[in-house]
Amino acid sequence: MTGLRASGRAWVFGDAVNTDEMFPGFAMRMPTEEAARHMFDATRPGWPALVRPGDIVVAGRNFGLGSSRPVPLLFKALGVAAVAAEQFNSLFYRNCVNYGLLAVAVPGARGLVTEGDTVTVDPVAGRLVNETTGAAGEGTPLPPLLLDIVRAGGIFPRLEAAGKLRPRQWRRGPRLVQLRACRGARQGRPSLDGNLAKEVCK
Amino acid sequence: MPETLIQKILRARSADGPAASAGVGDIAICAVDLTVLIDLQFRHDRLDDVIAVHDPDTIVIVMDHAVPAPSVNDAEYAKMARAFAAEHRITRFYDVGRHGIVHQVVAERGLARPGTVLACTDSHTCAAGAFAVAARGLGPAEVLQIVCTGQTWHLVPPTIRYELRGSRHEWVNGKDVFLHIAGEYGDATGHAVEFGGPGVASLPMADRRTIATQGAEIAADFTLFPADDVCLDYLAEVAPGDDLAELDADPGASYADVRAVDLSEIGPMVARPDGVIGNAAPAGDLAGTRVDQAFIGSCANGQLTDLETAARILRGKQVAPGTRLIVTPASQQVYLRASRLGYLADLAEAGAVVTNPTCGACFGYHMGVVAAGENCITASTRNFKGRMGSPEASVFMASPATVAASAVRGTITDVREIMEAS
Numbered sequence: 001m002t003g004l005r006a007s008g009r010a011w012v013f014g015d016a017v018n019t020d021e022m023f024p025g026f027a028m029r030m031p032t033e034e035a036a037r038h039m040f041d042a043t044r045p046g047w048p049a050l051v052r053p054g055d056i057v058v059a060g061r062n063f064g065l066g067s068s069r070p071v072p073l074l075f076k077a078l079g080v081a082a083v084a085a086e087q088f089n090s091l092f093y094r095n096c097v098n099y100g101l102l103a104v105a106v107p108g109a110r111g112l113v114t115e116g117d118t119v120t121v122d123p124v125a126g127r128l129v130n131e132t133t134g135a136a137g138e139g140t141p142l143p144p145l146l147l148d149i150v151r152a153g154g155i156f157p158r159l160e161a162a163g164k165l166r167p168r169q170w171r172r173g174p175r176l177v178q179l180r181a182c183r184g185a186r187q188g189r190p191s192l193d194g195n196l197a198k199e200v201c202k
Numbered sequence: 203m204p205e206t207l208i209q210k211i212l213r214a215r216s217a218d219g220p221a222a223s224a225g226v227g228d229i230a231i232c233a234v235d236l237t238v239l240i241d242l243q244f245r246h247d248r249l250d251d252v253i254a255v256h257d258p259d260t261i262v263i264v265m266d267h268a269v270p271a272p273s274v275n276d277a278e279y280a281k282m283a284r285a286f287a288a289e290h291r292i293t294r295f296y297d298v299g300r301h302g303i304v305h306q307v308v309a310e311r312g313l314a315r316p317g318t319v320l321a322c323t324d325s326h327t328c329a330a331g332a333f334a335v336a337a338r339g340l341g342p343a344e345v346l347q348i349v350c351t352g353q354t355w356h357l358v359p360p361t362i363r364y365e366l367r368g369s370r371h372e373w374v375n376g377k378d379v380f381l382h383i384a385g386e387y388g389d390a391t392g393h394a395v396e397f398g399g400p401g402v403a404s405l406p407m408a409d410r411r412t413i414a415t416q417g418a419e420i421a422a423d424f425t426l427f428p429a430d431d432v433c434l435d436y437l438a439e440v441a442p443g444d445d446l447a448e449l450d451a452d453p454g455a456s457y458a459d460v461r462a463v464d465l466s467e468i469g470p471m472v473a474r475p476d477g478v479i480g481n482a483a484p485a486g487d488l489a490g491t492r493v494d495q496a497f498i499g500s501c502a503n504g505q506l507t508d509l510e511t512a513a514r515i516l517r518g519k520q521v522a523p524g525t526r527l528i529v530t531p532a533s534q535q536v537y538l539r540a541s542r543l544g545y546l547a548d549l550a551e552a553g554a555v556v557t558n559p560t561c562g563a564c565f566g567y568h569m570g571v572v573a574a575g576e577n578c579i580t581a582s583t584r585n586f587k588g589r590m591g592s593p594e595a596s597v598f599m600a601s602p603a604t605v606a607a608s609a610v611r612g613t614i615t616d617v618r619e620i621m622e623a624s
Contacts, residue, residue, distance in 0.1 A: 016477065016479065018477070018586045020584070020587070020588055020589050021587065021588070024593075025565045025566040025567050025588075025589065026566065028245070029275060029276075041588070042587050042588035043587060061391070062389055062391045062421050065391075065421050065477075066325060066418075066586065067325040067339070067418075067565075067584075068323045068324065068325045068339045068341050068342065069246075070246050070341055070342055070343065073246065087391055090357070090359075090391070090392060090421075090423050091325060091338070091339050091340070091341070091418075094341055095341035095343070095344075098341050098343040098344045098347070099341070099343055145229055145231075154343065155343040155344065155346065155347045156343060156346075158347075159347060159350055163253065164252070164253055164254070164350040164351070165248060165251045165252060165253065165346075165350065166252075
């Protein structure tokens with residue numbers, strides 16, 4: 001199924017990697033793009049600068065232990081295409097589905113992959129393939145209910161399509177400025193952010 | 203088929219009706235009875251884009267994480283929360299001054315009703331499991347969806363049951379019970395955790411709430427206690443008038459594992475830095491470890507009884523030179539009562555700093571952030587590396603009594619040494 005599979009260079013992480021490592025508390029003050037540059041500051045400093053769009057994260061057991069902070073947004077901001085783990089923390093897994101980040105749980109995933117290998121993640125089949133070595137692992141395929149959410153790109157596009165959420169098509173720039181600008185534009189008010197408003201809210 | 207507590211609740215609230223199956227591994231689409239929004243989610247979430255909420259009467263807003271606003275950005279998001287409440291006519295809005303940490307507010311206002319489904323984006327939402335509520339942390343996007351649709355899905359998890367017997371020692375807290383379990387049995391990823399057995403009746407709601415809250419730290423999907431007399435009495439006191447029924451698992455329900463725990467054998471426990479899973483030890487084993495900062499607060503241990511314990515230990519004593527003690531009541535109600543009962547004065551006299559109610563120091567955001575090389579002992583919820591400030595700080599976790607005793611000595615201390623010595 002196109003769009004629901006990803007192949008890319010693998011980064012390998014350990015067991016019980018927690019959300020505070022991925023999204024440090026202090027970074028919660030920052031816009032998403034900036035916060036993403038602080039992923040793993042405490043445990044793998046400098047990692048975000050090494051990530052290339054399309055890369056894939058492979059991890060061990062209980063991946064994403066911790067809080068509900070929207071870590072998948074940070075992974076997506078860095079260009080990470082998918083995450084595979086031996087086992088996900090369920091809150092983290094829900095977040096991946098709900099923010100439209102491809103995720104698959106495959107027992108033994110870490111043993112199949114050496115950092116830098118090229119891997120393919122296929123959540124629909126519940127499969128992780130190491131294209132470099134030919135090794136493959138099987139996990140649980142994504143249930144149809146969740147597949148629908150991932151296929152839509154997450155919850156936001158679905159709610160927009162259902163007419164429950166006002167569509168927004170901006171992508172870049174400080175969140176707060178965008179919000180002010182969008183609100184100003186919606187209300188038809190000229191503002192200091194007028195030009196930006198036109199750009200981000202069209 | 204006999205059912206575990208989580209199976210019972212999810213089946214009863216299933217959109218397919220109470221006759222639907224809730225077998226382990228099934229996905230249940232559930233009506234959500236109460237959705238609680240917090241200040242922080244007005245940041246990354248798109249609540250200001252919501253066209254119409256499903257039902258304003260099932261939504262509550264609680265300002266807790268960044269209050270009073272420590273930055274202009276936080277102030278802006280708080281403004282958005284107020285605008286959202288006004289636009290969507292949400293009347294149960296616990297703004298600064300009527301606020302508290304969300305799970306404390308949910309408990310003390312009687313908002314957690316046994317047998318219901320509760321949604322909130324904070325990961326310690328499992329706290330409401332102390333009231334036999336199917337409550338768990340959900341991502342901000344998912345909570346947004348619930349705000350719009352009034353429902354979500356839950357995967358019915360297998361359940362690990364802790365069969366409790368005996369009763370806890372005077373200086374032992376729900377925190378010690380939890381740390382014992384986390385240290386001994388490790389994580390519960392992908393499972394619900396259920397407490398039962400004859401020992402449950404001896405645990406006051408405060409201890410149950412601490413234990414249920416901390417379930418997130420062992421990666422449990424839900425942490426549930428039965429709605430028994432203790433639970434229903436608590437609810438009748440805080441929210442009188444409602445007719446509530448007892449709720450418990452069925453005898454003969456099927457469990458992934460059943461583990462016996464004798465409460466009377468548990469002593470004061472401390473988790474070593476960087477997580478609680480398989481990482482706890484009796485307080486005595488870590489005795490002598492230097493303490494730079496001691497913290498009592500959070501949704502787990504900022505309750506009135508926690509402040510009373512701390513005040514009792516600190517009364518007539520002083521926080522050790524070179525150590526600072528920060529106490530954060532979990533809500534305005536706790537703050538007010540602790541003030542009237544003299545606990546806050548006892549704490550301040552001993553040299554503690556009492557802050558306003560907030561999540562604050564627990565998530566390293568404000569009101570007591572720690573520096574590199576410092577040791578902190580905390581009665582809060584979580585001790586991941588970097589959680590409370592610098593990633594080069596060491597954060598130990600313990601009960602309010604252990605934290606208070608350690609603040610007095612300036613080193614990690616078994617509270618019984620101080621309080622039972624004479």
